[in-house]
Amino acid sequence: MPDLIDTQRAIAAALRQGGQANRAAVLFVGDEELITRRLAIYRGNVLAAITKALVTAFPVSQSVVGEEFFDALAGAYWRFAPSTSGDLHDYGRSLADFVASFEPARELPYLPDLLRLEWFVHRAYSAADESRLEARELAAVPTQAQAGLRLGLLPGTALIESIYPIVSIWTIHQPGYDGKFEVDWSLGERALIARPYRRVTVTALRPSAFALYQAFDRGDTLEEALQCAQSAEQDCDLVEVITEVVAKGPISARAVSAQQGVLR
Amino acid sequence: MSHTAVGIGFRQPHYEELLESRPPLDFLEVHSENFFAQGGPARALLERTRSAYPISLHGVGLSLGSADGLALGHLEKLRELVQWVEPMLVSEHLCWGAVDGVHFNDLLPIPYTSEALEIFCARIGRVQDVLKQPILIENLSAYLQYRESEMDETLFLAELARRTGCGILLDVNNLYVNSVNFGYDPRPLIAQLPSESVRQIHLAGHLRDEECLIDDHGSRVCAEVWDLYRYTVATLGPKPSLIEWDTAIPELAVLLAEADLTRDALAAAEPNHA
Numbered sequence: 356m357p358d359l360i361d362t363q364r365a366i367a368a369a370l371r372q373g374g375q376a377n378r379a380a381v382l383f384v385g386d387e388e389l390i391t392r393r394l395a396i397y398r399g400n401v402l403a404a405i406t407k408a409l410v411t412a413f414p415v416s417q418s419v420v421g422e423e424f425f426d427a428l429a430g431a432y433w434r435f436a437p438s439t440s441g442d443l444h445d446y447g448r449s450l451a452d453f454v455a456s457f458e459p460a461r462e463l464p465y466l467p468d469l470l471r472l473e474w475f476v477h478r479a480y481s482a483a484d485e486s487r488l489e490a491r492e493l494a495a496v497p498t499q500a501q502a503g504l505r506l507g508l509l510p511g512t513a514l515i516e517s518i519y520p521i522v523s524i525w526t527i528h529q530p531g532y533d534g535k536f537e538v539d540w541s542l543g544e545r546a547l548i549a550r551p552y553r554r555v556t557v558t559a560l561r562p563s564a565f566a567l568y569q570a571f572d573r574g575d576t577l578e579e580a581l582q583c584a585q586s587a588e589q590d591c592d593l594v595e596v597i598t599e600v601v602a603k604g605p606i607s608a609r610a611v612s613a614q615q616g617v618l619r
Numbered sequence: 620m621s622h623t624a625v626g627i628g629f630r631q632p633h634y635e636e637l638l639e640s641r642p643p644l645d646f647l648e649v650h651s652e653n654f655f656a657q658g659g660p661a662r663a664l665l666e667r668t669r670s671a672y673p674i675s676l677h678g679v680g681l682s683l684g685s686a687d688g689l690a691l692g693h694l695e696k697l698r699e700l701v702q703w704v705e706p707m708l709v710s711e712h713l714c715w716g717a718v719d720g721v722h723f724n725d726l727l728p729i730p731y732t733s734e735a736l737e738i739f740c741a742r743i744g745r746v747q748d749v750l751k752q753p754i755l756i757e758n759l760s761a762y763l764q765y766r767e768s769e770m771d772e773t774l775f776l777a778e779l780a781r782r783t784g785c786g787i788l789l790d791v792n793n794l795y796v797n798s799v800n801f802g803y804d805p806r807p808l809i810a811q812l813p814s815e816s817v818r819q820i821h822l823a824g825h826l827r828d829e830e831c832l833i834d835d836h837g838s839r840v841c842a843e844v845w846d847l848y849r850y851t852v853a854t855l856g857p858k859p860s861l862i863e864w865d866t867a868i869p870e871l872a873v874l875l876a877e878a879d880l881t882r883d884a885l886a887a888a889e890p891n892h893a
Contacts, residue, residue: 360686363718384764393762441680442652481656
């Protein structure tokens with residue numbers, strides 16, 4: 356009688372490679388044809404579950420490439436990188452990288468960046484809740500202390516710089532979008548994915564704002580971050596950029612709360 | 620929780636309608652993995668819901684039967700969820716799903732052997748320690764039977780309950796599907812179960828494929844499963860019961876009608892177990 360671990364390895368092999376069914380067949384009651392059909396039911400269930408998970412995580416990409424292509428992609432991806440978690444919300448992290456070398460997607464060079472964007476949207480949805488910095492809270496910090504603040508970003512915030520208009524592609528596929536269904540393929544976009552309030556938002560940023568967020572994300576002080584912003588967009592109005600970012604952006608209140616703790 | 624408690628699965632198409640209309644249900648059941656989120660809309664929804672109804676947490680991904688170990692990261696997420704939801708029940712399945720780091724995200728059957736029993740007992744012991752409460756283990760519908768099984772699934776569950784103090788979640792539809800697919804009468808198996816260990820019942824639909832019955836939880840409970848349910852509650856006594864509908868989800872009113880039928884069946888069984 357085989358050990359349970361060997362039994363499970365044989366079944367796993369049969370599920371991953373259809374042709375290996377004979378190794379697993381000895382484990383079960385019935386003839387080999389019946390067992391092969393029944394293992395096929397399980398394999399079908401597994402593929403259906405992971406495909407559904409990927410469609411849920413990457414709805415715009417599925418819409419763009421079509422159901423048939425996406426199903427085939429899901430199957431190929433699963434064969435290459437099967438799930439490693441009992442929670443299917445974790446599945447799909449490496450899909451963008453896989454597609455970058457996926458021959459059938461050669462004609463869709465924007466697809467990896469779009470998948471990357473959607474993955475960040477998916478993760479932002481379930482990111483931890485944290486208080487957002489209000490403009491008046493920042494204004495309440497003494498000016499000389501402001502420059503040294505290391506403003507962090509809210510959990511789930513992400514940044515992507517792409518040579519493709521991935522924010523526009525994502526936006527025109529959102530429910531309720533009623534603008535023109537077209538994008539300018541000549542433009543790259545810098546995407547901010549965040550959940551500053553209740554809903555996940557995807558925004559195209561100007562170069563200075565993008566540089567500002569990148570600086571915050573790596574722990575720069577406000578003064579250093581503003582310098583990065585100016586370098587990225589020489590002729591920008593820094594006050595305008597920082598005001599907009601603080602008014603609406605996914606900046607965490609934690610640095611200011613800590614600062615106020617120090618002052619008291 | 621009353622023996623005659625009736626609940627339904629809480630599913631996305633019904634979230635808003637159910638929370639607004641507040642139909643008379645004793646509890647709602649969710650898949651634990653759908654609420655592992657650290658924050659955001661999913662978590663906010665469950666916070667609202669738990670204020671309105673008792674919650675049963677039903678897990679599908681812990682893979683208690685994996686021979687190569689227990690998924691501690693997954694267990695920790697479940698522990699956090701249990702801590703803030705304060706569910707009336709926590710359940711998982713008599714299955715495995717992962718080996719050598721690969722997870723199949725399906726409910727694969729285990730052989731009913733003494734080796735598997737030892738492994739399951741150890742896992743359940745660990746899980747109950749971490750969660751600080753007993754869990755229920757649900758029987759599976761399976762499309763394959765192991766040659767090496769030494770006992771029936773129901774006897775395996777009974778032994779598991781005896782040794783660990785865990786409960787049994789009896790899915791009457793799964794029992795029925797197996798009885799048709801493998802050709803036996805399920806009633807003697809129900810009689811094998813220790814009544815005090817059976818702490819919840821699941822009811823669901825299935826579909827008839829040319830190969831076999833497929834347990835898809837995608838339709839109304841059929842007449843034969845109602846019969847088996849009535850037999851079950853007559854034999855074991857009334858138990859908290861759930862209508863489980865996971866795919867091709869209908870209008871909320873359909874699930875509520877199934878809940879009404881469940882209540883009727885439980886009421887008919889009550890006099891025998893006063």
